[in-house]
Amino acid sequence: MIKRKTALLVLSAALCAAPVSAQEDLRKIYSDAAAQWMDGRPEDAAGSLKYVVYRSSDQALNSAALLDLAALLAEAGKNSEALAYLTKGEILSPEDFYIQFEKGWNLLSLEKYQDARAAFEKAMTLTADQDLSNQARFALAIAEGELSGPAGAIDQLRSVYTRYPYLLSPTAQLISANFERLKKRPHAVNFIKDALSYDPRNIQAEIDLARLYDESDFFVPAWQTYYTLSDMDPEEPVFLEKVKKLSKYVEGKADDLLYWARMAWPAHKEPMPDEPGPRVKVGLYADKGGVPSLVKSFSFITSTDFDLVDTKLGLILSGKSGMQWTVAYDEMNRVYQIRDSMDSTAHTTNSSFRIVPKKGGVVLIKNPELPSAHGVNRGDKEIGGELLALVREKGGFWLINETPLETMVSPITASLSDGSKLQEQLKAIAVTVRTRLTRLARLSSHASGEYQLCDSYHCLPFPGLQAESAASAVAARDTRGETLTSGDSLAPADFHRACGGFTDSGVSDGGRPLPRMTPFNFYAYTLQGPPAGLLCLADDKTTSSDVYWTLLLDPRWIESRLNRNSKVGYIRALIPLARDSYGRIKALRVEGTAGATVLDGQDAIAFALGSGALRSTIFSIRPLYKGRNPVYFVVRGIGTGDGKGLCLLGAYGMAKTRGSKYHDILNHYFPLYKVKKTR
Ligand SMILES: [Zn+2]
Ligand SMILES: [Zn+2]
DSSP states (O other): HHHHEEEHHHHOOOHHHHHHOOOOHHHHHHHHHHHHHTTOOOHHHHHHHHHHHHHHOOOOHHHHHHHHHHHHHHHTTTTHHHHHHHHHHHOTTTHHHHHHHHHHHHHTTTTTTTHHHHHHHHHHOOOOHHHHHHHHHHHHHHHHHHOOOOHHHHHHHHHHHHHGGGGGHHHHHHHHHHHHHOOHHHHHHHHHHHHHOOTTTTTTHHHHHHHHHHHHOOOHHHHHHHHHHHHOOOOHHHHHHHHOOOGOOOGGGGGGSSSSSSSSSSSSOOOOOOOOOEEEEEEEEEETTBBBBBEEEEEEEEOOOOOEEEETEEEEEEOOOTEEEEEEETTTTEEEEEEEEEEEEEEEEOOOOEEEEEOOOOOOEEEEETTTTTSOOOOOOESSSSEEEEEETEEEEEEEEEEHHHHHHHHHHHHHHTTOHHHHHHHHHHHHHHHHHHHHHHOOSSSOOSSSSSSSSOOOOOOOOOGGOOHHHHHHHHTTEEEEEEETEEOOOOOSSSSTOOOTTOBSOOOOOOOOOOHHHHHHHTOOOOOOOOTTTTTGGGGGGGGGEEEOHHHHHHHHHHHHOOOSOOOEEEEOOOOOTOOBBEEEEEESOOOOOEEEEEHHHHHHHHTOOOSSEEEEEEEEEEETEEEEEEEEEEEEEOSSSSHHHHHHHHHSSSOOOHHHHHHHOOOOOOOEOOO
């Protein structure tokens, strides 16, 4: 050592420092690569990583860079290149699970199934971690399907299916596909139904279910499923064509065979309490953009006697409670006909009119006919206050509910909490809902000035008063007048279903600690199921797709959605670009045979990958190829929703496992705001 130092000193002072600083530079280049990747420049990152791998003699640095590089290359569909680096990595760390696992996936895409099987089998011998060994077995099943056929694949898949809760939906999906190969269609139908019940947002399972129903001659369920799909994506020609073709098997009123709520009578028999506080106008049956659908006809029943008031002529008549009336646009005469329960015309008008129940009664809106609506819940809806039928030029009307804002708090709270009875969770949600509604009503974010709020996701979905439960009513009553404020300003009071670990503002729900963000570390993060103490993790782990989900997406449908507006051709790769510090993808590049396009933001990404059903943008993505084309993309994701504000399932977890009070829950998710009682 001393000898060497002396020798170096003799040579020159500059040379003496060179090896150390070169190594430091490589560490800097490595962390720059991570920054480039986070910033949305994966190719630059790959270039930097290649340089590090080429130059570095530091084993640890080298191994890390190799895995990152292999992850980026596999994501981009450069499997042979990825494999070359992994083989290098294998020499450095022959006992590394991830090297074998990654080798396996790249070999699958290169159709070297024997070698893939060997790599996955080896990987399984290198880990005791349940997440990792089940991920490896799941992948092994894919290799097995090619080598020993569908029965062999099903064997491996069953083992994952019965032991590991976090891959239930994609495993059921693959079992179904293998039963289809065995021509056992009834089994295929059952497993694809399971895939959908374990993850109701598994869009690929829904598409496969529709097709399997159709091929099994279950025409009405096939029609229902295609109808649901076309409601999510009204421009998909295959769905539209199927709905049209299959509708001949549907008897009776089509709307009644769908999932819209239908009610015989108002759920609220007693008058609603007289609520102080602000009154709001709510546009009903609104679409995603917050515009009410044009209504051609509807029926209604009031729980108390009502007045019918023509906005031009004044009071027209008083009607009895408990009778079903009908309002319809008469195309021939271009007038609106209001018929009583005996079906005789009670009033004909060209002006808007109001239905005003007396003494706090409710109005049940039944069977609304919305001919041009898509993606709108057309269920029957009970409302408080009064109902305005506002005449529109195109021969129909908008339904606008004028009501005390407070009447909406309880039913929205109930519907956001999946029927939970945990008071402290419900109270936390009720305060957040009240704050959000108050804020939205003030913002007036709709083009029309006829209403301040709408009942779709554009504002907050309002299912109608019938959705409220006894528990949600108590929670709303006990927090009446309470909102989240900071000084004089209201909190934005956003919601999401499950953060999966951390909310957008960095609140921890007991998630797995985030790794230092590099391409491989983040990918490996998505291979691990949720940690046991996670607040938003369901008690029943088989229903955990809200916090941990995996999709196998057939590129065909993504192509169809994208090629409507941009020229992509057949998709070759989906490349995540910039990510935020929690891994949320901000933009995604689609590379196709005819061109490339960049999807910016959560909505564009969620539409392209899942017709809007995609749960969140915290995900890794891997193509699995056969020949030159991906057969599907493996998307492994965390959480449901955008992570902003209150984690609904986390609030449940806090109330249930920690016994937290609603003030604590609100303080946890909204540390900058205080609960204030305003009336
Ligand atoms: Zn709205
Ligand atoms: Zn959470």
